[in-house]
Amino acid sequence: MKATLMYAAGDVRVETVADPTLQQPTDAIVRITRSCICGSDLHPYHSMDASERGNAMGHELIGVIEQVGDAVRTLKPGDFVIVPFAYSDNTCEICRDGFHTACPHGGFFGPSTAGLQAELARIPQADGTAVKVPGVNPDTADESLLASLLTLSDVYLTGYHAAFMAQVAPGQSVTVVGDGAVGLGAVLAAKRMGAEQIILMGRHQARTDLGREFGATHVVAERGEEGVAKVLELTGGLGSHAVLEAVGHMPAYEQSYGVVRPGGVISRVGVPQYELAPVGFGSLFGKNARLAGGPAPVRAYLEDAIQDVLTGEINPGKVFDRTVGFDAIPEGYQAMDAREALKVMIDPSL
C-alpha cells in the first residue's frame, strides 16, 4: 500500500510499504476513505531530526472496515467508521470519566503503531476506538458530509474539547487564540454552547472570515500586548470568561493569561511546545485564573458529534480548502506550512 513517511524536517515522501495485518485479536484493518494533514504534523515538519527509517505520518481518518480480529464484537467488514487520533479501550475508569487520551491500554497513532496517511491502517482496540457512522455510504455520500465527518477524528472535536473543558456557558465572553482549523472548531463549539461574545485572535483573512461564519463576533489581528489591550477593550477591561488556546507556542500562552478575566479559564488544545510557563501570582494565581485542556478525548464526544453532522447542525468540514491524492501529499504539507492551505484532505481515489 501507499503510506506517508517523514524522513526529516521538510522531507515527506509517499512510499509503497507492506500492508498492515491484524496483530491482536482486538485489532481491525481499515481502508481509508479520506485522511488529512494536521497542524500538529507541521511541528516535526519544522524540527524533525533526520531518520533513516522514516516516521509514519497521519492520525485522522474515515474509512471502511476490511478485516476484524476474533475479539472484535461491535464492528464488521463493510462498516463505515470514524477513527479518533488516539485509540482506547473505552471501558476503563479513565475512559468512563471521559479522558480516553489517557487510557492505560490506549495510545496515539503515529510512528509506533501506524500512520493514517496511508491506504490501509491497523486500528488497535477497535471496539473501543472506531465508531460506526450509521446510514452513510462513503461511495455515494456528499463530499461536504465526508469532510465534516473527517473533522470528527481530531480537528473539530479538539476545538470542541477546548470549549468543553472551559465549561463555556450561555452569555459568556470567549476569546479563541489561533485561527487554524482547531481554533475555528473552537469558535464553532463556543457558539453552540451559547457564548455571547466570541473574539477570534488571528490575522489570516480567509480563516477569520470562516471564523465569523462559524460564530466569531470580533476578530483581533494584533498580537502580544497590543492584542491583549484590544481584547480588554472589547470586554470592558475585564477580559474573557474563557480563553481557548489553539496554537501551542509561548506567545499564545502569554496572550491567554493576558486576556482571561479573574476567575476565568484558559483551555489549551494546541500541543505545548514548552514545558515551563508562568503560573504564579502575576499570571494565573493572583486572579484565580484556571488552566485546563490537553489531548482531546475525541472518542468521548463522537456519537453526539456524528449526529450533529448528519442532521446538518454543524458543518465543520468547511475548514478543508484543498484535496490531494497520495502522490501530492508532500505538496499538501508545503501548502499548509506556507499557509496557502488551511487544511488539506487526502483522497486516495485521486
Next chain:
Amino acid sequence: MKATLMYAAGDVRVETVADPTLQQPTDAIVRITRSCICGSDLHPYHSMDASERGNAMGHELIGVIEQVGDAVRTLKPGDFVIVPFAYSDNTCEICRDGFHTACPHGGFFGPSTAGLQAELARIPQADGTAVKVPGVNPDTADESLLASLLTLSDVYLTGYHAAFMAQVAPGQSVTVVGDGAVGLGAVLAAKRMGAEQIILMGRHQARTDLGREFGATHVVAERGEEGVAKVLELTGGLGSHAVLEAVGHMPAYEQSYGVVRPGGVISRVGVPQYELAPVGFGSLFGKNARLAGGPAPVRAYLEDAIQDVLTGEINPGKVFDRTVGFDAIPEGYQAMDAREALKVMIDPSL
C-alpha cells in the same frame, strides 16, 4: 494603639502607633476581638529585606465596629463582624462572579492599608467587606466559637476555596498537600463535599491527627517521588480526582501533578513562591490535568460559613493551639516558624 510591625526577616516588634482614622466615607474602624498569625506571614519572616519603617502585619480578624463613615449603610457601632483578608466592594461584576480578591476597587490588608495584628483597624469598603455575625456577643461567647469564627477570615475558607475550585464531588479521591492550618481546612471542606478518600500528605503527627479528626482517611508522611508512589498505590495507580495544594513551594507543586489523576484538578491556595512551573505534555497537558486556585474570595463564602459555625456543623477553630497577648506576638511568630505551634491566636485582653 498597639500594632505589629516586621522590620526584617525574623524581626517582629509590637509598638505603639497612632490609632487609625476614617479616611473614606466607606471606611469603618474596628476594635479587634481576636486576630492571629498566618502561615503566609512566615514567608516575609524568612526573607524580608530590612526596612526602616517596618511593615504592618496581619490580615485576619474578628472584632467590633467602633465607627463608620458616612457612606456605610449595613454596619453600625457595636456590630460584631468578621473581616476577610481582602477588602472588596461586593457589588462589581467580578465580586458578583465570586472572585472578590480580584475586585478592581479592593485590595489586600497589609503594609499599604493597615495590619490587622493591631488593637484597631481601618476597614476600607466596609459594607462590601465586613460581615456581621448575628446573635453573638463577643464578650460572653465561648472561646471555641470565637476561634472558629476567626478562621473564617482566612484560613478555613482558604482551605474551602481549594476544595470549591476543585469542584470536589461525592465519592471522589482527594489528596491534600500540606498539613498546616489551610491544609487541614481543605480536609474538612473536602469531607463536607462528600469526598470518599482523603489522603493528607504531611509529617507532623499532631497536625495529621487533627486532619484525621477533620476527615482524612489516609496520611502519607513521605515526600517527593516516594510520597507520589504512596498516593498512587492508595488510588489503584490512578491518582486523585482533586489535589488541594496548601503549601506554595515547588516541591508541593511537583507532588501535586504526580498524584493527580488524568482529567483531575490541582487546586492551589498556598501562595506560590515561584512564577514558572511545569505545565507541558509531561506534567499537566498530557493527562488533561487542570490547574485552579488563587487567593480565596473569602467574602463569597462568609454568610454560609458563619451559619455552619453557629450551628456547630464545623469547628475549624481547632487549628489554634496557642493564644498570646500583644506583647508575646514575636514569640508567637517564633513558635509557628519552629512548628511548635500550628496556628497562634492573638487575644488583646491577655
